[in-house]
Amino acid sequence: MTTFDPRRAAFDILCQVEDGAFSDLALDRFLVSQPQTDPRDRGLLTELVYGVLRRRGRIDFALSRFCRQPLHKLEPGILCLLRLGAHQLLHLDKVPARAAVYETVELARKVKLQRACGLLNGVLRALDREKARIPWPAAADPQAHLEHTLSIPGWLAKRWLAEWGAEEAVALAAAFLEPAPTTLRVNTLKTSRDAYLSELRRQGGEGRPGHYVPEALHVLARGDSGLPGNQEGWYQVQDQASQMMAHLLDPHPGEHILDACAAPGGKTTHIAALAANDALITALDLHPQRVTLIRDGAVRLGCRGVEAEACDLSRTPTKWPPESFDRILVDAPCSGLGVLRRNPETRWRRKAADIRQMAQLQKTILHHVAPLLRSGGTLVYSVCTFTPEETEAVISDFLARHPEFVRQDPRDSLPEHWHNLFDSQGALRTFPHRHDGMDAFWAVRMIKK
Numbered sequence: 001m002t003t004f005d006p007r008r009a010a011f012d013i014l015c016q017v018e019d020g021a022f023s024d025l026a027l028d029r030f031l032v033s034q035p036q037t038d039p040r041d042r043g044l045l046t047e048l049v050y051g052v053l054r055r056r057g058r059i060d061f062a063l064s065r066f067c068r069q070p071l072h073k074l075e076p077g078i079l080c081l082l083r084l085g086a087h088q089l090l091h092l093d094k095v096p097a098r099a100a101v102y103e104t105v106e107l108a109r110k111v112k113l114q115r116a117c118g119l120l121n122g123v124l125r126a127l128d129r130e131k132a133r134i135p136w137p138a139a140a141d142p143q144a145h146l147e148h149t150l151s152i153p154g155w156l157a158k159r160w161l162a163e164w165g166a167e168e169a170v171a172l173a174a175a176f177l178e179p180a181p182t183t184l185r186v187n188t189l190k191t192s193r194d195a196y197l198s199e200l201r202r203q204g205g206e207g208r209p210g211h212y213v214p215e216a217l218h219v220l221a222r223g224d225s226g227l228p229g230n231q232e233g234w235y236q237v238q239d240q241a242s243q244m245m246a247h248l249l250d251p252h253p254g255e256h257i258l259d260a261c262a263a264p265g266g267k268t269t270h271i272a273a274l275a276a277n278d279a280l281i282t283a284l285d286l287h288p289q290r291v292t293l294i295r296d297g298a299v300r301l302g303c304r305g306v307e308a309e310a311c312d313l314s315r316t317p318t319k320w321p322p323e324s325f326d327r328i329l330v331d332a333p334c335s336g337l338g339v340l341r342r343n344p345e346t347r348w349r350r351k352a353a354d355i356r357q358m359a360q361l362q363k364t365i366l367h368h369v370a371p372l373l374r375s376g377g378t379l380v381y382s383v384c385t386f387t388p389e390e391t392e393a394v395i396s397d398f399l400a401r402h403p404e405f406v407r408q409d410p411r412d413s414l415p416e417h418w419h420n421l422f423d424s425q426g427a428l429r430t431f432p433h434r435h436d437g438m439d440a441f442w443a444v445r446m447i448k449k
C-alpha cells in the first residue's frame, strides 16, 4: 500500500475547484489515479475537500475574526491554506490542533507559499485559542445563522427564509451540510436487490433497502474489495430521488421513449430496465462527450434499444416527425440546489441570475419536445432543485403555451407510501431532511390530450 499527502492533494483539488473544476470529478480523478492507497488517507482527503467547500461560510466567519486583512484580499492559495487549517481546527476532532497548524504551515512551504507561514501560524493559533468564544449567530437571527453558522450564501438564505420560513430553511441548510448517502440502483436486468445485498454482505459490506424505490439500496459499509459487480453491471450509483423519475414516467415494453436531457444516462438505463429491456429509447444530450457516457453505461448495464446522440434542444429538433414518442422525460439542466451535498461548490458558484437563465432554457426545451409526443402520451418534467422559477413557473408557462397538455396527479398509479411525497398540486417533492435522505428533486407528470 502506498501513501500520499492528503492535505497536499486537498489543496490541489480545492485550487482546481476555484478555477472552475467540479469537486466530485476532480476528487474521483485523483482517487482513481491512486488505487493502492491507505483508506484513512483517502477518507481524510475526501473530508478536507468536501468539508471546506460545505462549511466555507462558517470557516470564513471564524477566520475573519483573526485575520487583519479582509479575506477577499488574500491571495487565493493563501486563503485556501487558511480554510484547510481552520476546517481541521473547527470541525475535525481526530486531528490534534498542533498537527493542524503545523501541517498547514508545512504545506505552505511545499506549495511555494512560504511567505505566508507567519500569517498562517498567527491566524490559526489565534483561532485555536479563541474558538470556544466565537459568537456564532444563533437561530434567533435566522439570516445570520444560515449564512455564518450553516454556510448558505446570503442571497440564497434570504430566498429560503421568504419561501420556507426560518425553521424549514434551517433544517434544509443543516441537511445540506451532511455527506450524501451512497445509494445504488440495483440493475434488475442482471440481478435483484436481495441477491445484491446478500453478495455485498458476503464480501464484508452492509446495506439497507431504500424506503421508496424497489431497486434502491443504501450502502452502509463497503467490503474490503469495494462494491461487488461494477464491471458486471449489477448496479448504478444513483440517488433514490433520481430513481423515482423513471417510475413516474412508467415506461412499457415496445414503446418509443425520448429521454431529452439524458447524460450521463442514469435515468435512460433505468427506463430500459423498467421496460424489460424491450423499449426503443432515444437519449439526447447537448454535449457529445457526455453522450459517450450514456452509451458506455448502456453497454455496462446490458441495456438494449438505447440510441444516444448529441442534440441541442434549445433549437427546434427536426430529425423526428411530430408524435414520434409514447413518453418523454425532460430531466432538465437546472440550478442543482437540490444536490448541494454532492456538489458543495454549487452553493458558492450559483448567482440569482443563473436561476432566471435556467428557467428560460427549461421552458425552451419543453416547448421544443412537446410536438414530439403522441396524443395520449406522457411527459415527465424533473429537476434537482426547488426554486419556484424552475418548477411551478416553468410548468405554468408550458401549460399556457400548450393547452393540449394537462397535469396529472399520479398518486393513484403509485404505491401508497409514496403519496406523502406529492404536494396538493400533484408535484413530487423530495427533501433530504424529510424523505429517507434523498436529494431534493421536483417533478410533474403531464398527459397530451
Ligand SMILES: C[S@@+](CC[C@H](N)C(=O)[O-])C[C@H]1O[C@@H](n2cnc3c(N)ncnc32)[C@H](O)[C@@H]1O
Pocket (backbone or CB within 6 Å): 242, 260, 261, 262, 263, 264, 265, 266, 267, 268, 284, 285, 286, 287, 290, 311, 312, 313, 314, 331, 332, 333, 334
Ligand atoms: C440533470 S442533467 C441530466 C441527468 C440525466 N438525466 C441522468 O439521469 O443521468 C441535465 C442534462 O441536460 C443537458 N443539457 C443542457 N443543455 C441542453 C440542451 N440545450 N439540449 C439538450 N441537453 C442539454 C446537460 O448536458 C446535462 O447532461
